[in-house]
Amino acid sequence: MIDQSHANAELARRDLRHIWHPCTQMHDHQHVPMVPIVRGEGAWLIDAGGRRYLDGISSWWTNLFGHANPRIAAALAEQARTLEHVIFAGFTHPVAIELAERLVALTPQGLDKVFFADNGSAAIEVALKMSFHYWLNQGHGGKTRFIALTGSYHGETLGALSVSDVALYRKTYAPLLLTPMLAPSPDAYEGEPGESPEHVAMRRLAAMRVLLEGHAHETCAVIVEPLVQCAGGMRMHHAAFLTGLRALCDQYNVHLIADEIAVGFGRTGTLFACEQAHVAPDFMCLSKGLTGGTLPLSAVLTTQQVYDAFYAEYNAGKAFLHSHSYTGNPLACRAALETLNIFRDEPVLERNRTLATHLARRLAPLRDHPNVADLRQHGMIAAVELVADKASRRTFPSEERRGLRVYLHGLGRGALLRPLGNVIYFMPPYVVSEGEIDHLVDVAIEGITHAVA
Ligand SMILES: Cc1ncc(COP(=O)(O)O)c(C=O)c1O
Numbered sequence: 001m002i003d004q005s006h007a008n009a010e011l012a013r014r015d016l017r018h019i020w021h022p023c024t025q026m027h028d029h030q031h032v033p034m035v036p037i038v039r040g041e042g043a044w045l046i047d048a049g050g051r052r053y054l055d056g057i058s059s060w061w062t063n064l065f066g067h068a069n070p071r072i073a074a075a076l077a078e079q080a081r082t083l084e085h086v087i088f089a090g091f092t093h094p095v096a097i098e099l100a101e102r103l104v105a106l107t108p109q110g111l112d113k114v115f116f117a118d119n120g121s122a123a124i125e126v127a128l129k130m131s132f133h134y135w136l137n138q139g140h141g142g143k144t145r146f147i148a149l150t151g152s153y154h155g156e157t158l159g160a161l162s163v164s165d166v167a168l169y170r171k172t173y174a175p176l177l178l179t180p181m182l183a184p185s186p187d188a189y190e191g192e193p194g195e196s197p198e199h200v201a202m203r204r205l206a207a208m209r210v211l212l213e214g215h216a217h218e219t220c221a222v223i224v225e226p227l228v229q230c231a232g233g234m235r236m237h238h239a240a241f242l243t244g245l246r247a248l249c250d251q252y253n254v255h256l257i258a259d260e261i262a263v264g265f266g267r268t269g270t271l272f273a274c275e276q277a278h279v280a281p282d283f284m285c286l287s288k289g290l291t292g293g294t295l296p297l298s299a300v301l302t303t304q305q306v307y308d309a310f311y312a313e314y315n316a317g318k319a320f321l322h323s324h325s326y327t328g329n330p331l332a333c334r335a336a337l338e339t340l341n342i343f344r345d346e347p348v349l350e351r352n353r354t355l356a357t358h359l360a361r362r363l364a365p366l367r368d369h370p371n372v373a374d375l376r377q378h379g380m381i382a383a384v385e386l387v388a389d390k391a392s393r394r395t396f397p398s399e400e401r402r403g404l405r406v407y408l409h410g411l412g413r414g415a416l417l418r419p420l421g422n423v424i425y426f427m428p429p430y431v432v433s434e435g436e437i438d439h440l441v442d443v444a445i446e447g448i449t450h451a452v453a
Helices: 006-018 026-030 070-082 094-106 120-137 158-162 167-176 197-218 239-252 273-277 304-308 330-345 348-368 402-412 434-452
Strands: 037-041 044-047 052-055 111-117 145-149 181-183 219-224 255-259 283-286 298-303 372-378 381-386 423-426
Touching: 006 026, 052 434, 070 330, 094 111, 094 298, 094 330, 111 120, 111 304, 120 158, 120 219, 120 255, 120 283, 120 298, 145 197, 158 167, 181 197, 197 219, 197 239, 219 239, 239 255, 239 273, 298 304, 348 372, 348 381, 348 434, 381 434, 402 423, 402 434, 423 434
Parallel strands: 145 181, 145 219, 219 255, 255 283
Antiparallel strands: 037 044, 044 052, 111 298, 283 298, 372 381, 381 423
């Protein structure tokens, strides 16, 4: 049982009286504790009773350099005294200008224009609308559909949910959604026994080619999560898929949208996952780590060619009319700039390589576990696929909620692990130490033992 102090219990009680939490069946809180966090410090979250939890999932994959990071906090304090917000139509500010310049310099070549929004799903909405509108402005109004991958997740607003394929989130709202075409994911776990990830990628490219052959005329864009389909269960694929997909999109005249919202900013070992495939998409969506996990902000980067298709005399009616009140918010942009400063000043990717190697070494013994069907990793994302039967890969029924047992065990042992169904994953902030990784892995292994019993 989790020992909750009086202060925790009181905050939890007040919370549950009025707050409706995301991604939660609120009834669960009859037996799952609500954890009130009052402070953060490095990779740790601290509750009202002083209990510490190692944040193994970077607070929904956002945090890079630790909670309450002093550099970002100081930059924000200064920005709050200078300019907290300004309308971003007709007006601009130096922080957004510098951020756009730096993002253009850091992202793959050709992405020269930056459209700001305020969360990941909003960035996806922008990319989908911009792609459709580009083709419309070019006289191709028949292009109205998108191709997404099976197992994909791009957010939960209606457009973003439309191009997502995780049943848990999509099924209920299906009658409200656009109908994208689904192409089979290059997910290496779904490969034939003994098949290499690269071979799976090639087979999936062949299927994509068939789809494009028949539907490119009505397709605006193919949207993908490069290298790792995160919410779909941390499923990973070979970079060759992205390289081949770029060529197919060029050949069939459809856009490529790279959703780097979760994998951007160093998660997979390079600053952006697309770099590993040596490709530049037509649209790159960024959020989460963009502000180091401090404030909501997103950006869609695109090409001069896309921008030019909208650039016309006002009455031509070609403008991209999409706005959010907090677009380009100066505080969020300042947090993003300071995050980029940390990347500039510190050997972040190099340190991550050492941490990722340590994580891999500590997880390796799990390969032999009778309930582990797969252990996979891309840089600072590692995942363990729990199954009821290793040989057949038979899964545990979802009603048994084995992952929840791992979560509860983690809370009791001072670790925030939040499995995706039966997938236990590790996505810690980059400031985590090797000793802290040891703690996360130890707690996870105990939790797995407990969960499969
Ligand atoms: C790949 C990907 N795209 C989009 C989103 C949506 O971002 P947000 O939760 O900020 O709307 C997420 C969120 O987890 C994501 O992982």
